[in-house]
Amino acid sequence: MDWWIWLIIALAVLAAVASSVVALQARRRSGSVIVAGRRSQAGRKGGRT
Amino acid sequence: MSTYLRAREISQEPVVTLAGEDVARVKDVVFDPMRGSITCFTLSGRGLLAGPLKRALLWKKVHALGPDAVMIRDESSLEEDDEAARERIEAPGGGSVIGARVMTEEGTALGTVNDVIIETSGTPKVIGYEVGPATRTDRTVFLPVIKPKSVSGEMMVVPAATADFTAGDPAGLPAAAEGLRRRLEQEA
Numbered sequence: 001m002d003w004w005i006w007l008i009i010a011l012a013v014l015a016a017v018a019s020s021v022v023a024l025q026a027r028r029r030s031g032s033v034i035v036a037g038r039r040s041q042a043g044r045k046g047g048r049t
Numbered sequence: 050m051s052t053y054l055r056a057r058e059i060s061q062e063p064v065v066t067l068a069g070e071d072v073a074r075v076k077d078v079v080f081d082p083m084r085g086s087i088t089c090f091t092l093s094g095r096g097l098l099a100g101p102l103k104r105a106l107l108w109k110k111v112h113a114l115g116p117d118a119v120m121i122r123d124e125s126s127l128e129e130d131d132e133a134a135r136e137r138i139e140a141p142g143g144g145s146v147i148g149a150r151v152m153t154e155e156g157t158a159l160g161t162v163n164d165v166i167i168e169t170s171g172t173p174k175v176i177g178y179e180v181g182p183a184t185r186t187d188r189t190v191f192l193p194v195i196k197p198k199s200v201s202g203e204m205m206v207v208p209a210a211t212a213d214f215t216a217g218d219p220a221g222l223p224a225a226a227e228g229l230r231r232r233l234e235q236e237a
Binding site for chain 2: 021026029032033035036037
C-alpha cells in the first residue's frame with residue numbers, strides 16, 4: 001500500500017485512542033452526591049471501645 | 050435572599066482561591082443527611098485529560114459556596130490526601146444518593162432521588178430532595194427533609210406525613226418543610 005494510506009490509518013488510530021482517553025477521564029471526573037456513612041463509635045473515640 | 054442550588058450543579062464547579070487561582074474542580078458533594086450539612090468535596094483536576102485528585106476539601110475550609118464556584122482562602126485549604134473524604138464515603142451507609150428510592154415508614158414508595166437541594170443563604174444546608182416519579186406519582190416533586198428515619202446510598206426512609214408536603218419547585222421547600230414540621234410536632 002502507498003505510504004499515505006498507512007499515514008491515514010495511523011492518524012485514525014491515534015484519534016481513536018485520544019478520544020477514548022478523554023472520554024475515560026471525563027467519566028472518572030464526573031461526580032455524584034454522596035451520603036456520608038455512619039462512622040463507628042470506636043472510630044469517633046479514637047479506637048476506644 | 051435565599052438561593053437554592055442543586056447539588057449536582059455544584060459538581061464540576063471550579064474551586065477558586067481568593068487570589069483568583071482556579072485550583073481544581075468539585076467531583077463529589079458529600080453531605081450528612083441527618084444534620085443536613087455538607088461534609089466535604091472530593092476533587093478532580095482541571096483540563097481535558099485530568100482525572101480525580103487524591104485531595105479533598107473539607108467544608109470547614111470553604112470560604113463560600115456560590116452558584117458558579119467554591120471559594121477557598123488559598124491552596125493550603127485543600128487536604129493533602131483524600132483520606133477524610135474516603136473515610137466518610139466508605140463508612141457503612143455511605144454512597145451515592147442519586148437514584149436511591151424514597152420510601153415512607155409505612156411502605157409507600159415516593160420515587161427516586163434525582164438531586165439534593167441546598168439552600169445557600171448563611172451556612173448551606175440540605176433542605177430537600179428532588180424526587181422523580183414513582184408508581185403513585187407521575188411528576189417530579191420536591192420533598193422537604195425533616196427527621197428522616199434513615200438515608201443511605203440505596204434507600205431513604207421518611208416519615209409518612211412527608212408525602213403530604215411536596216413542593217413544585219425548590220423555592221416552595223421552606224413552606225413545605227414548615228408544614229411538615231408542624232405536622233410532625235402534632236403527631237409527636
